[in-house]
Amino acid sequence: MSPALLGLVTIVVGVGGCLGYFYFSNLFLDKVLFPARGPNAGRNINRANMVRPWLFLGPAIVALGLYLGYPVFETLRLSLTDRMQDDAFVGLANYQQMFAEPKFWEAMRNNMLWLIVVPAASTAFGLLAAQLTDRIKWGSIAKSLIFMPMAISFVGASVIFKLVYDARPAGNEQIGILNAVWMQFDGGLGSLLFLKVVPVLILAVFAALVAYIGWLLLRPIMPGSDNTIVKALRAVSGLISLWITVVALRNILDVIGMDFPYGQPQSWLTVPFYNNFFLMVVLIWIQTGFAMVILSAALRGIPEETVEAAIVDGANPFQIFFKIKVPQIMPTIVVVWTTITLVVLKVFDIVFAMTNGQWETQVLANYMYDKLFRANDWGVGSASAIIIMLLVSPILIWNVVQARKEMR
Amino acid sequence: MDNIAGRKSGLSWAVNLSVVLLVALWLFPTVGLLVSSFRTADQISASGWWKALFPSEQVVQLRTGGAEAATQEGDLWVVEGNLLEDSDEGPEPGTEITRFGVSSKAVDAFTVGETTSFTKDTKTFTMDAAGNYRFTSTKELKKRGQRVFITATLPPEFTLANYDQVLLSGNSNDSMTKAFLNTLTVTIPATIIPIVIAAFAAYALAWMEFPGRALLIAAIVGLLVVPLQLALIPLLTLHGSLAELFASILGTTDPDAPRKLLATNSLGELFGFSAGDSVAAKGYLGVWLAHTGFGLPLAIYLLRNYMSGLPRDIIENAKVDGATDFQIFTKIILPLSFPALASFAIFQFLWTWNDLLVAKVFLIDSTGNTTVMTNQIVELLGTRGGNWEILATAAFVSISVPLLVFFAMQRYLVRGLLAGSVK
Numbered sequence: 144m145s146p147a148l149l150g151l152v153t154i155v156v157g158v159g160g161c162l163g164y165f166y167f168s169n170l171f172l173d174k175v176l177f178p179a180r181g182p183n184a185g186r187n188i189n190r191a192n193m194v195r196p197w198l199f200l201g202p203a204i205v206a207l208g209l210y211l212g213y214p215v216f217e218t219l220r221l222s223l224t225d226r227m228q229d230d231a232f233v234g235l236a237n238y239q240q241m242f243a244e245p246k247f248w249e250a251m252r253n254n255m256l257w258l259i260v261v262p263a264a265s266t267a268f269g270l271l272a273a274q275l276t277d278r279i280k281w282g283s284i285a286k287s288l289i290f291m292p293m294a295i296s297f298v299g300a301s302v303i304f305k306l307v308y309d310a311r312p313a314g315n316e317q318i319g320i321l322n323a324v325w326m327q328f329d330g331g332l333g334s335l336l337f338l339k340v341v342p343v344l345i346l347a348v349f350a351a352l353v354a355y356i357g358w359l360l361l362r363p364i365m366p367g368s369d370n371t372i373v374k375a376l377r378a379v380s381g382l383i384s385l386w387i388t389v390v391a392l393r394n395i396l397d398v399i400g401m402d403f404p405y406g407q408p409q410s411w412l413t414v415p416f417y418n419n420f421f422l423m424v425v426l427i428w429i430q431t432g433f434a435m436v437i438l439s440a441a442l443r444g445i446p447e448e449t450v451e452a453a454i455v456d457g458a459n460p461f462q463i464f465f466k467i468k469v470p471q472i473m474p475t476i477v478v479v480w481t482t483i484t485l486v487v488l489k490v491f492d493i494v495f496a497m498t499n500g501q502w503e504t505q506v507l508a509n510y511m512y513d514k515l516f517r518a519n520d521w522g523v524g525s526a527s528a529i530i531i532m533l534l535v536s537p538i539l540i541w542n543v544v545q546a547r548k549e550m551r
Numbered sequence: 552m553d554n555i556a557g558r559k560s561g562l563s564w565a566v567n568l569s570v571v572l573l574v575a576l577w578l579f580p581t582v583g584l585l586v587s588s589f590r591t592a593d594q595i596s597a598s599g600w601w602k603a604l605f606p607s608e609q610v611v612q613l614r615t616g617g618a619e620a621a622t623q624e625g626d627l628w629v630v631e632g633n634l635l636e637d638s639d640e641g642p643e644p645g646t647e648i649t650r651f652g653v654s655s656k657a658v659d660a661f662t663v664g665e666t667t668s669f670t671k672d673t674k675t676f677t678m679d680a681a682g683n684y685r686f687t688s689t690k691e692l693k694k695r696g697q698r699v700f701i702t703a704t705l706p707p708e709f710t711l712a713n714y715d716q717v718l719l720s721g722n723s724n725d726s727m728t729k730a731f732l733n734t735l736t737v738t739i740p741a742t743i744i745p746i747v748i749a750a751f752a753a754y755a756l757a758w759m760e761f762p763g764r765a766l767l768i769a770a771i772v773g774l775l776v777v778p779l780q781l782a783l784i785p786l787l788t789l790h791g792s793l794a795e796l797f798a799s800i801l802g803t804t805d806p807d808a809p810r811k812l813l814a815t816n817s818l819g820e821l822f823g824f825s826a827g828d829s830v831a832a833k834g835y836l837g838v839w840l841a842h843t844g845f846g847l848p849l850a851i852y853l854l855r856n857y858m859s860g861l862p863r864d865i866i867e868n869a870k871v872d873g874a875t876d877f878q879i880f881t882k883i884i885l886p887l888s889f890p891a892l893a894s895f896a897i898f899q900f901l902w903t904w905n906d907l908l909v910a911k912v913f914l915i916d917s918t919g920n921t922t923v924m925t926n927q928i929v930e931l932l933g934t935r936g937g938n939w940e941i942l943a944t945a946a947f948v949s950i951s952v953p954l955l956v957f958f959a960m961q962r963y964l965v966r967g968l969l970a971g972s973v974k
Contacts, residue, residue, distance in 0.1 A: 153740045153839060161747040169877045195876055196761040203752035203847055204767075209789070210782060210844020211774045217785035268573075275570050278563075285570050287961055289577045294957035295950045296905030298925040302932065302946040303580045306587065306939060311596075318599050318939070320583065428577065433968065440969050460562060489778050492907045496929050511780055512908070521784055528781045539776045546772040550765055 161202065168198045215532065222525035237522035247527070249503055250510040253419050254534075257490065257506065259387065260420070262483040264427045266476060269434025273442055274464060276435070286439065290432035297429070297492035304425045305497060310410040322408045329405055342398050350391035357384035415503045422504055425493050430486065434479045441475035442468060481538050488534055507531050587943040589709035595939045606706050608649075610658045613638055615676075615686045615696035627687045634699060635682035642705050647680050650702040658700035713944040727948050729920075730927040734904060734949075736835060737914065737923060741842035741903045742896055748843070749850030750892070754880050756851065757858040758866060768855070774848040783912050786841060790913065791832040798830040831916060838914040845909070846899045853898075856970055857891035858884055894967025897960050901953050924949040 172194055177187035225233045241247050272289050276282035292300065309319030317323040328334040360381035411421045445468055453467045469476075491508035498504045500513065507527055514524035586600040594603065613634050621628040635644040650659040653669055653676055661667050666677040676697065678684035686697055717727050755761075756768055795809040801819030802812045811829040812819065824830075861884065869879050885892075903909075907925040914921050922930075928945055935941050957964065 153836070154743055157740060157744045157839070158747055161744070161751075165751055166877065169875070173875065192759075192876075193761065196755040196759040196764075199751040199755035199759070199876075199880075200767070202748045203851060206748060206840075206844050207771070207774060207847055210786065210841065211777050211779075211848070214782035214785040215777060218781045221784060272570075272573055275566050275573070278566050279570060282570070285574050287958070288574050290961070290965075291581070291954065291957065292577065293964075294901055294953040295581070296907070296925055296953070298905070298907055298928050299946050299950040302928060302942055303584045305932070306583055306600075306943065307580050309939075316596075316598055318595060320579070320599065320601065323599050323601075428580070431577070436965050436968055485776055489780065491780075492925070495907070496932060508778075508780055515784060516912070525784060528778070528783075531778050531780055535776050535778055539773050542776060543769050543773050547765070547769055550768065 164202065165199070168201075169195070172198065218525045218528050218532075221521055222529050224522065226521045233522070237526040241523045241526050246500075246505055247510060250500075250505040250507045250527075251530075253503075253505060254488070254507050256419055257423060257426075257487045258484060261423050261426050261430065261487045262480045264423070265430035265434050265483050266438075266480055268427065268431040269479065270438050270469075270476070272431065272435040273439035274468075277439060277442055286432075286435065290436055292429045293432045295429065297425075297490075298496050300425050300429055301493055301496035304421075304428075305412075308411040308421060310408045313406070313408055317408055321411060325409060326406065328403070334403070334405065338403055339398060343395050346391050346395045346398065350388045350395070353384045353391065354388040357381045357388065360384065412498050412504075413502045418498065418502055418504050422493055422497060425497070426487065426490060430483050434483065437479050438472065438475060441472040445471050481541070485535065485538060488531055507534075584943050584947055587939055588713055588947045589711070590940060591710055591712065592938065592940045594708070603707055603709075606704050608702060609705050610700050610702050611642060611705075612655075613699050613701060615684060615699060617694045617696040618692045619694075620696070621692050624687075626689060628690070628692050630684075630686045630692070630696065632684065633682045634678065634684055634701065642701075642703055644682070646682075646703050646705065648678070648682055648701045648703045649680070651678055652700045653697065655698075655700070659702045713940045714948075717941060717944045717948060727924060727927060727945050730922050730924045731948065733921055734923045734925075737838055737842070737910065738900060738903045740835075740839045741846070742899045744839065745843045745846040745850050745899060746892060746896060749847055749854055749895070750885065750888070751880070752847075752851050753854035753858055754876075754884055756855045757861075758879075758884075759876070771848050771851050771855075775852060777848075779845050779909070782841075782845070783908075787832065787912060790837045794830040794832040801830065802826070833914055833916045834921070835914065838910060841909050841913045842899075842903050842906075846902065849898065850895050853895050853967060853970055854888060854891050857888055861887055890963060890966060891970065893960065893963040894970065897956060897964050898967055900956060904953055 172191050177191040177194075178184075181187075222237055223232060223234065224230045225236070272286070276285045276289075279285070295303070306318075307320050308322075309317075310322050311317055311319075317326055328338060358381075360377045363377065412418045449467055449471065450463060453463050458467070489508055490506055491512060494500060494504060494506050494509045495512065500506070500509045507530060511524050511527040511531070514520045514527060518524075583600050586603055587595055590600065590603055597609070598607065615634070616630045616632050616637065620632065621630050623629070633644070635642055635646060635648075648663055650662055652658040652660040653667060654660070663678060663680045666675055668675040673690060674686070674688045674697070676684065676686050676699070678699070678701075682701075684699070719728075720726060756764060756771075791810070795804070798804045798810050798812055801824055802815035805811045805813050808829070810832065812824055812826055814826050815824050815828075819825075865883060865887075866879055869883055874882070905925065907923075907929065910923045911926060914923065915926055924945075928942070928949060931942055931945055
């Protein structure tokens with residue numbers, strides 16, 4: 144059967160089957176099982192109404208249980224067994240083996256980098272774009288253009304950026320825009336300005352910002368508030384941000400001391416460590432539009448009186464933005480941040496298509512794919528999937544708690 | 552907002568400029584791909600795509616007439632003619648030539664009007680700005696004419712040849728036609744089926760009272776973030792055992808290879824199987840089911856949020872008038888929920904169209920007959936990594952459909968995003 148015909152038949156059978164199931168099971172319930180007539184009409188109606196939700200939910204529960212619920216436990220079981228020994232229980236041996244692999248730690252380190260950089264950059268760019276486009280006439284066109292990459296597949300985006308990063312041997316015409324720009328730098332004053340002064344300034348501003356956030360997080364702990372969990376969370380995230388500050392400051396020194404290979408085209412994706420950032424750019428490019436759309440809606444939802452009051456009190460635009468608007472949309476920023484974090488944890492296609500984890504760009508999802516389908520090592524592959532699950536679970540718990548709060 | 556209290560923002564021009572910059576930055580990479588897909592391989596490797604949009608000074612290689620065009624003048628064989636008019640390739644006649652050369656080592660050695668002698672002074676060549684040339688040689692000429700490099704400012708030139716190659720050539724390596732159809736075959740059922748299932752479930756969760764409802768909603772919120780990576784191996788094994796089950800229904804199977812049919816029964820024959828065939832664990836059915844399962848949490852979540860916001864009066868009035876739940880759902884809720892259904896449909900469509908992992912695991916087998924476009928592009932990246940004209944065109948074919956959907960239905964997409972993440 145040709146696939147197209149098969150597809151058509153599936154649509155008809157699938158959709159028709161679903162609708163038929165819902166229709167006939169309802170009919171069966173109302174007319175045969177608990178008919179709403181005779182001596183027990185009232186009781187029957189009540190009983191039918193007790194069963195009906197489960198009829199409606201049935202296919203969904205089966206599909207969810209089979210395709211998302213069951214695999215979680217099965218993967219956990221697989222990660223504790225060895226396929227080569229007839230699925231014998233091997234305890235944490237797979238995890239031990241995985242922890243002993245440098246490639247795993249490389250993937251962990253890179254994933255942590257992705258987790259810090261991509262959500263932060265996407266949210267920041269999204270906020271910037273939202274704030275700027277809300278104030279101009281052609282804002283909606285600008286928005287839809289920045290939003291457009293959302294529709295492009297990770298693979299398509301990878302091709303797009305491979306062209307951007309393309310390198311030709313020195314002496315040839317560069318066809319990748321990044322190398323074409325890079326070849327303009329010759330070590331003169333312009334290079335000094337753009338490659339030393341500007342990055343140092345950006346890093347310094349970033350370090351100052353993170354340090355400030357760290358300080359805000361740590362300050363309330365000093366006198367000793369009452370809630371220990373909040374305190375611990377603050378302490379941990381505060382310390383993390385202080386650590387990032389130190390890293391950023393160290394990078395400033397690196398940039399100042401760095402000797403740039405002027406005049407030589409760079410194959411950007413093979414430069415260890417920095418190539419991670421070139422991959423991240425792809426995801427940031429895609430996710431900024433998402434952040435922008437949501438934050439823009441949140442910005443519009445801010446009550447105008449608060450802004451008016453600030454203007455009357457003589458606040459400048461920056462104060463209005465950082466002290467009036469941002470605090471009010473903080474919950475939305477958190478939602479955007481966590482949503483992008485989830486995308487980052489599962490990032491696979493970009494790394495798979497652009498470097499396939501070579502040149503120290505491995506990430507967890509691609510490491511897992513390697514283990515499962517290239518090395519055929521289900522134990523370690525499942526163990527790394529469980530690691531991804533563990534990284535996701537704080538967000539999962541947080542979301543469930545929030546949803547339950549709302550329901551009440 | 553900033554014009555309140557009679558203030559005019561002095562930053563207005565700065566804001567406009569920053570947005571222009573931001574949009575340009577975001578658009579630039581995609582435009583690069585689009586432009587490259589309309590250029591020939593030579594053009595792509597000769598200059599950056601950003602130069603393709605403007606008239607540019609280019610060096611073109613052409614040939615003079617050969618032996619058959621030569622006339623003899625005393626000791627000399629002479630060829631005269633017009634470089635631009637005589638050849639089909641190269642710049643249009645009338646283009647102004649500025650410089651020329653006869654060796655690939657010095658392609659722009661001479662200004663038009665100059666005369667050069669070469670090959671130990673046995674040959675001379677001269678030409679004017681319009682391309683009229685005179686080529687002389689003391690020896691008899693070869694069949695092919697002399698190579699000449701001309702420098703001229705040429706207008707931008709684009710071609711559809713790449714699209715022809717990728718879509719119509721039928722070249723099995725480059726062709727995207729099959730992959731395009733396969734992608735479509737994956738996408739459409741994988742978009743429609745979850746909507747039907749989710750709509751009923753969402754209605755039950757939004758408007759029916761039953762014990763365990765809150766728990767179910769919480770579970771769905773939890774399942775929203777479960778990484779589908781966890782599901783790959785368990786589901787692949789599950790699909791494998793299902794294939795074995797089907798094989799045993801369709802006929803007798805080999806005990807060592809339980810998916811392979813030794814003989815078929817009448818049911819197997821009805822489905823077109825014959826002895827020796829095997830029932831594959833990978834296939835369209837598997838990928839449809841997988842996409843359905845992975846898309847359901849978001850579908851139920853979005854639709855439930857929307858449906859629970861519908862006015863209670865309508866539903867209660869209908870109940871009072873004696874409508875059953877099934878009628879209320881199909882006649883009232885479904886039509887009213889159209890925006891939410893459209894939002895999810897777009898999400899699911901974009902997601903399944905752009906997906907690589909699920910297709911790789913559940914669909915694409917070793918024969919490669921069921922490849923989808925994302926996978927085809929990844930393979931092209933491996934086999935034709937340097938052939939940007941093919942890569943760019945293939946990638947653009949694959950992203951053009953989502954882009955069309957995106958621009959046509961952006962309103963619904965934005966609405967869905969807002970409903971999905973802002974509480």
